[in-house]
Amino acid sequence: MKPFKVSWEKPESQSTKPSSRIQFNPLVDNGSLEWTGGLIQELGGTEKEKQGVLETLQKTYEHMTGLDDEFLKANCKNQNAQCAFWGSIGECDKNPSYMTKSCAPACQSCHLLIWENRCPAKEDLEETAAYGPGDLGSLFKKIREGVFDEYGPVEILSDDPFVVTFEKFLSEEECDALVELGYKIGYDRSTNTGPFDSFGNAERVVSNTRTSHNAWCKTELCTSDPTALAIMERISNVSGTPDHSYHEHLQMLKYETGQFYKPHHDFIAKHLEYNIGPRVLTFFLYLSDVEEGGGTRFTKLDGLTVTPKKGKALLWPSVKELDPLSVDERTEHEAMSVISGQKYAANAWIHMYEYKSEHDKGCTG
Template sequence: MLNTNDTNFHYLTIIPLDFFPSYVKSIFFEAARGACKSAPGWMIVHCCDSCDEELNASELLDAEVRCTREQLNMTGPAWQPGDLDKLFADWVTDDQFKQYSPVVISSPDAKHGGVDGPWIITFDTFLTDYESDQIWEGGQLAGFDRSTDQGKSNEFGEQEQIISKTRTSSNAWCTDKCERQPGVQSATTKIESVTGIPRMNYESFQVLEYQPNQFYRMHHDSSSGKDESMAGHRILTFFLYLSDVEEGGETRFTKLGLDVKPRKGKALIWPSVLNDNPLKWDSRMYHEARDVIRGEKRAANHWIHMYDYETPNLWGCTGSFS
């Protein structure tokens, strides 16, 4: 994934190339050639000419041409109708998952416990302390910023980032050094193993920090508009609590009237789509992060998509390059 802190990219985009002597220019062109492979979407959108020969970049500048599943040779959907119910039912009945202490918060017809509603479960002992701490430290290595919302898309398929009023937490995207932390790797491997969905369908961990009085108001992790997007809906949220919170900071499912208390190592898991038609968004899954009253809340999202997320992200087809 492209590291936009890499100075090569800043030079390439900010300073006119004619400013440099020719031997320096050739170094830039070499850098550009490597980047046409390692970060094709970013190069097409920002330095189109330098990748014209290798990628036919000027033709691919149009997101409608560049961003189709056929063009990017993407894998098929992770779930068929019925798979969602089966996966959650397995998690709460199969002995192999007992080690994670599953608790049903809600299940269809309350058949597997909890209240009657869409599936929401926790694995109360999902992460080891080492894994929780490594994800948190990884977030610090990556650097926290005030959380943003996604704004409108421009013609190249990039979405603007807006400082959020409804979300006052800070977050860090766990790429590069953070992603290479052994505890981050083992947490993702564990999630792959329990979901059966490969990591190419996941966004990078988004690590979150809430101080007292910070919150994230009601929202949905997907939206009806994502039906047609390249990576499809975020079908599953794997939400990890990395700390206890002295008071407040519960995750509340606003339409269902259900609260979940943070606890270090606990995973809270819910789908954003329907069992009978997992290509469709489930409007019941609105939720919020209640204000932290005392203490600090540390947490992380792993959002899992219906289709491969890595490939369209690499090609600049998901609205951002993070």
């Protein structure tokens, strides 16, 4: 292998600012820019950072030149100018769901861009199922028998499919804490799941059928927050999953006046091809009252509409009781437009199989 030589240029405008980031051009061989592994990478400001980035670039170069797959050679790219820097500070291990895909050269993980390499099908998946045929019926029976009345009053709004509310599932403080966590993470415009690319990853698409904003409880700040953890454990207890690793990360929602989510189903058929299985249940949390509007309406259950109330939880299945890998079309629903005021809420989607470690590997689509 030819030696990897590097040089960099310091843009004039930054030359007097020692702490500023310096743009880095990896110059390969005799000074010609043969390959950059995607975006040109930035060097850190300090000597130590620079050294780390250079070491990562050296490893990147060896990884890229060692690839024998032409498709990967052409398509494996750093998609952010700081990939090499992040790689040098351990982010490939700390944040693999982003890094292995979006900074694959810097993580020397190009082979993991291929879905089958990154997400091999689990052989013992069936043994880990949270629900078998009939289990949703048993859960509903427990709810009816008052096992979870500490979160009540419990209201049974529909028997088949079951639609249930727990009036005092969260305390006022817990609701405020989740809303606040949403602000710390940042509420972004909500998206829908779009088409899947050649690597099996779903595109996120902004859609005029869903106009709210949301914040995912995915980062340390939220996943290790004691309030968020207590709520996730409570949801796990009631829904009967082994633990909250079977749930998607909490998704906090914010609707301003006029915002809505048109009729849809939470079931995503593509999930059946992954190790996570389908969304079995939706645990929906109302984190605020709403002055007017903003109800959750079940379009195929005679328009059954749940009025938001701070602290209330709404639970329904997305799959059939006796065939829990198949969608139950009857639980299509919509978030009606907020007529006045604001609405805060959160989704917890519960899967058939373990979710969170698959998410960390970038295997949830």
